[in-house]
Every structure is written in C-alpha cells, then in structure tokens.
Amino acid sequence: MWPLWLFVISFLVLSVTRWIYWWRNPSCSGRLPPGSMGLPIMGETLNFLVTCRSIDIHPFIKERIERYGSLFKTSLAGQSVVVSSDPDFNYFVLQQEGKLVELYYMDSFAKLVHEENINEGGYLHKYLKRVVLSHFGPEALKEKLLCESEEIINRGLHEWAKQSEVDVRAQSAVMILGFTSNIMVSYELEKSEENLSEYLCSFLEGLMTFPLYIPGTAFYRCIKKQQKALKLISQLLEVRRKSYSQGCNKGDFLGQIVEDMGKEAFLTEEFVINAIFCLLVASVETISTAVTLAIKCVLDDPSTLQQLTDEHEEILKKREGANRGLSWEEYKSMTFTHYVIKETLRLASVAPGILRRAITDIHVDDYTIPKGWILLVVPAAVQLNPNTYEDPLTFNPSRWKDMGGISTAKNFIAFGGGNRTCAGAEFSKVLMAVLLHVWVTKYRLTRIRGGEVARTPILEFTNGFFVKVSEKQPGLVK
Numbered sequence: 443m444w445p446l447w448l449f450v451i452s453f454l455v456l457s458v459t460r461w462i463y464w465w466r467n468p469s470c471s472g473r474l475p476p477g478s479m480g481l482p483i484m485g486e487t488l489n490f491l492v493t494c495r496s497i498d499i500h501p502f503i504k505e506r507i508e509r510y511g512s513l514f515k516t517s518l519a520g521q522s523v524v525v526s527s528d529p530d531f532n533y534f535v536l537q538q539e540g541k542l543v544e545l546y547y548m549d550s551f552a553k554l555v556h557e558e559n560i561n562e563g564g565y566l567h568k569y570l571k572r573v574v575l576s577h578f579g580p581e582a583l584k585e586k587l588l589c590e591s592e593e594i595i596n597r598g599l600h601e602w603a604k605q606s607e608v609d610v611r612a613q614s615a616v617m618i619l620g621f622t623s624n625i626m627v628s629y630e631l632e633k634s635e636e637n638l639s640e641y642l643c644s645f646l647e648g649l650m651t652f653p654l655y656i657p658g659t660a661f662y663r664c665i666k667k668q669q670k671a672l673k674l675i676s677q678l679l680e681v682r683r684k685s686y687s688q689g690c691n692k693g694d695f696l697g698q699i700v701e702d703m704g705k706e707a708f709l710t711e712e713f714v715i716n717a718i719f720c721l722l723v724a725s726v727e728t729i730s731t732a733v734t735l736a737i738k739c740v741l742d743d744p745s746t747l748q749q750l751t752d753e754h755e756e757i758l759k760k761r762e763g764a765n766r767g768l769s770w771e772e773y774k775s776m777t778f779t780h781y782v783i784k785e786t787l788r789l790a791s792v793a794p795g796i797l798r799r800a801i802t803d804i805h806v807d808d809y810t811i812p813k814g815w816i817l818l819v820v821p822a823a824v825q826l827n828p829n830t831y832e833d834p835l836t837f838n839p840s841r842w843k844d845m846g847g848i849s850t851a852k853n854f855i856a857f858g859g860g861n862r863t864c865a866g867a868e869f870s871k872v873l874m875a876v877l878l879h880v881w882v883t884k885y886r887l888t889r890i891r892g893g894e895v896a897r898t899p900i901l902e903f904t905n906g907f908f909v910k911v912s913e914k915q916p917g918l919v920k
Contacts, residue, residue, distance in 0.1 A: 443883045444674075462605060467722065468522060468812075469812075469813050470647070470810055471803060471810060471812070472803070472805065472809065472810030472822065473738050473808055473809055473810060474515055474809065474812075475510070475513045475514050475515045475524055475809045475811070476509075476510040476512050476523075476809065477506065477513055477514035477515035478515075478516065479515065479516065479517045480516065480517050483520060484517075484782070485516060485517025485518055485519070485520065485521075486502070486516050486517060486518065486521050487517075487518050489502050490502045490516075490518055490807075493894075493897075494897045495894060496895070496897060497835060497895045497897060498787055498826065498835055498897070499820075499822050499823050499897075500822070503525065503527070503820055503822070503823055504823075506525070507527055507823060510529045512526065512528035512531075512823075513525070513526050513527075513528060513531070513806065513807070513809060518816075518818075521816050522812075522814075522815045522816065523815065523816045523817075523818050523871050524811050524817055524818070525818045525820060525822030526817060526818070526820070527818055527820050527824060527827075529636065529824050529827075529830075529852040529853055530852060531806055531853065532796075532819045532824065532852070532859070533851060533852040533859065534859035535798060535804070535817060536796070536798075536819065536855075536858070536859035536862070537821065537859075538860075539798070539860055539861060539862065542800065542801065542802060543584070543798035543800055543801060543804075544799050544801050544816060545567075545797075545798065545799075545801060546796065546797045546798055546799035546816055549744060553830045554903055562686040565708070566708060566713075567861075567862070569706070569708075570717060570721075570865075571865045573695065573698055573699065573702075574695075574721070574865040575746070575865050576698070577625060577626070577694070577695045577698070578625065578865065578866050578868075578869040579865065579868065579869070580868055583770070583868060583869065583872050584770045585698075587625070587869070587872070588767075588768055588769075588770060588773060588876070589767050589768070590621070590871055591621065591765075591872060592767050592768050592876050592879075592880065594617065594620070595617070595873075595876050595877050596880055596884070598613070598617040599880055599881065599885050600885070600912060600913070602885075602911040603885065603911045603912055604912050605911070606910070607890050607908045607909070607910055608908060608909050608910070608911055609906070609907070609908055610733070610734045610737055610738075610870050610907045610908070610909055611731065611733075611734040613818075614729075614730040614733045614734055615726050615727075615730040618725065618726055618729050618730055618733075619638065619642065619722065619725075621873075622725040622726070623638065623697060623722060623771070623809075624694075625694060626694060626695040626696060626718060626721065626722065627675070627678050627682075627694065627695065627696040627718065628692050628694050630695070631680065632761075636670065636674055638669070638671060638674060638722075640909040641667045641668070641670050641671035641674075642671060642719075642722055642723050642726050644653045645664055645667055645668050645671070645723055666792060668920045671719055672715055672719055673714070674716050674755045675718050675719055676711075676715050678696065679696065679711065679714060679715060679718075682696055682697065682700050683700055683703075686700045686701065696718065696785065698712050699717075699718075722777045724864075724866070725866060725869075725870075728870065729870050729873055729874070731790055732783075732787060732790050732870065732874060733873070733874055733877055734907055735780060735789060735790045735895065736783070736786040736874060736877075737787050737877065737881070737909070738889075738895075738907055739782075739785075739786060739789070739837040739885060740878075741889050741909070742784065742835060742889075742893075744745050745779060746782065746837070746839055747858070747882070749778050749839075750778060750779060750782060750878060750882050751882045751883075753776060753777070753778045753779060753901055754776075754779075754878075754879050754882050754883050755771050755883070757775070757776070757879075758883060768876060768879060773872065773875055773876075776875055776879075778839065779875050779878055779879070780842075780855070780871070780875070781839035781840065781841075781842040781843070782839045783871050783873070783874050783875060783878075784839075784842055784844065784854070785837060785838065785841065786818075786874070787854075787856035787857075788825045788826075788831070788854065788856065789826075789835075789837060790856070791821045791822040791825060791856065791897075795817070795818055795819070795820060795821075796819040796820075796821065796855070796858060796859070796862075797816060797817065797818055797819075798816070798817045798819070799814065799815070799816050799817070800812065800813050800814060800815050800816075800817060801813065804817075816907055818854070819859075821855045821856060822854075822897070824853060824854075824855060825854060825855070825856070826903075827853070830853050883914075884913060884914055885911055885912065885913055885914060886911070886912045886913075886914060887909045887910070887911055888909060888910045888911075888912070889907075889908075889909055890909055890910055891906075891908050892906035892907045892908050893906075893907040894906065
C-alpha cells in the first residue's frame, strides 16, 4: 500500500492541476475571444500595471492586439476581462448600458467610492449629470465661467512668472482645483490649512492597485489621503446644511445639492460627500494632464505656436475695447485652437480605460463574452489607430481640417461614450482654450527640462515638465 503522505501529495497535485486548467480555460457557452488568463489569481495584472515611457498604446495592449486582434481576453486584479480596441464594437457596447452591460469599476475604486453608488440603474448618474451641466455646462460657461476662468488663469500665470521654474502639471492641478472647488463648494484653497490638492492627487495612485488595506501598500496610503479629503468635504457639507437651514444658500454646486437633499431620498450625506470627492478628482486629474501635454506639444512645435499666436492676435485686433475679456463668440471662433485641443485629447486619452460589466452573454463576431465578465474599452487604441489617423504618434493639429466624418464618436472617445459622456467636456475644453489664449498673448514659456510622457493603463502622466514663465511687454503679442 502507498503511504498516506503519497496519497495526500497526489491529491494536491491533481487538485492544483485541475484548478490551473480551469483558470486558463474558463467555462463559456460559446467561444471565448483569444488571449491568456495568465497566472492564477494574479492573472496578467503585473504586466498591465507596468508604466511605459512612451505616448504610444501601452505595450500590454499593443502586443496583444498584434497577437490576438482587436478583441482579446485576459485576467486583471482577479477579474476575467475582455479588452476591445474595435471602434464599431466599442461604440455599440457603450450604447447598451442597462441592456447588455452595466457600469463597473475595478474593486479598489469601487470600495473607495462605495459600490452601492455605482450601479444605481442610471438614475443617480442622470441627476448628477443634470446638476453638473447646470454649473459647468455651456450656459454657465457663457454667463460667467468663461470670464472667471480667464481671471483665474491670468492670476495663475502671473504667479508662475514669479518663480524660477514651474512644474507645469503640479501647478496646473493646483490652479484647476482652486477654480473647480470654488464653483462646487466655494472652497478657497489658499485660506485652508489642509492641502486638498495633495489628497485628491494621492487618491489616484490607488485606482488600479489590489484593494489590500495593509500599511505600506499603495491602497493603504490612498485610503488615508481619501479619508482626510472626505473629512474636509464632510465639514463643508455640515456647515452648509446649517447655513441653509438659516435661509442662506450660496447658489453653488453644493448649495443645489443641499437644497435637493430634502427632496430626494437617495441624496444621503455619504453619497453627497463621495460624489463631490469623485467629481473633484476627475476635474483635477483629466484637465491638468491635458493642459500639460498641450503646453509640451505646442512648445515642441514652433509652427503650431506661431499659428496659435496669429489666431489669438487676430482676436485681440478685432476686439472692441482693450480691457474686455474673452467672449463666447471669440471662444467659438478659435478654429485652430480647437484643433490643438482635439489633437491633445487624442494623444492624451483623458479617459484611458472605460469599464463595463456584461449583464448577459454578448455575442460579437464568432465570440461570446460571458455574463459577469468585464469589458475594457481602450480609447488610446482607437485614437492612435494608424488605419484612422496617419502617423498617429505625431502631434499634428492641422490633421483635423480634413478629418470630416472620421472624427465621429467611434474614432474619438476622449470624453467617453453613450449616455456616460463626460458632462464637463465643454468646461475642460474652455479651460484649455483660455489657458492657451492667455499664454500666447501675455506670456512666454521656455522649456527648462523634462516633459517625458509616461502611459499607464489607467492614467497618462507628463511628470517633471518644467518651464520658465515670463511676461511679454505690454502691447507685444509676438
């Protein structure tokens, strides 16, 4: 007879072998897309999280597209995932929320923003979108935000000019946070003893990490910073609710939320705090990244800088009254500036990964995406597609003159797609346009060092990009 230990070892080997086989060959009622599930539990997460020192499609995605095609399977952070770079399928699936797919975030992010607030059938999203548009949308921009943003950016660049060097991304984040937090909660960064900008930016580091709440991990540090930010927002909410009960309402984003808290049952204190936190994070990260990349690309391309300068000089020449600020009509007339913004967003992929979860089996071509699997739509793979954009890694704003119908929602998804399209899209573009206007008409920016662009699967960074800012002499534009 075999000794007992030999039976135990044989049983364990057989069990592990079956488990690995099951992991690598998940069950499916049809045919799964090609790809590899990687190691058990870990999957291919480590390869996915590696930072790439290039603006190109992340190597993890690019290598698998070349090997498997525009649709492939993998496993990330313990989840079974299908990655898509197919414009037609992406467009289709983003229109199917509530039918074939539902909103989804990786577990770490879901725990940070409270999962019960994510999959709410779209009602909370519609409410928030309506409130965001009322305070950040076209009407608000026309009435006051365009003018206010010019004042904020003028002051910001004036302060930059006093410094020996400026870390563009860091300083842009502070400037944008100061503006957006004032619109949302009437928060004045310079008067606060706490650095809300640091809390929000630190939060982003934990988005794509395993949700391990252990000292020393990125997720642990992220939670600690988040707790400080949430506490600060909670204090602002408490003060505002007291003042509202006394008949005082500042009329900002938080003021409208507080007013509606008495009418809508879903507007709990916890939900409001987390919603404001997430909206601030989104505005700071996406806009500061895009602004930094725009400045870098324009400085690297003298021809683009000259065309921008000529366009904005012409705006000043046509303006009646030297002391007038930008008008909405002037903003809409900035043809080349909008090309620059669109080209920057194409390269930056401000929404680098759009996640959905299949709520039923999805059939595409000859493949089946099983119910419960995660779909990862990759904007960078669409917007850097050489079949759509000639020489896609080259910053070329003039390409948009002749793009025509190619710039449809299928090939340009910088602000998402479907009914989840970013409500702050126009606000973001206005801030970028105003900053470019103030820069080329009033200041000179000289690149000092840095500017390396690193692409990660979830965020794009342009870190360590330093410039020297100096004011132009009055009356001189060029």
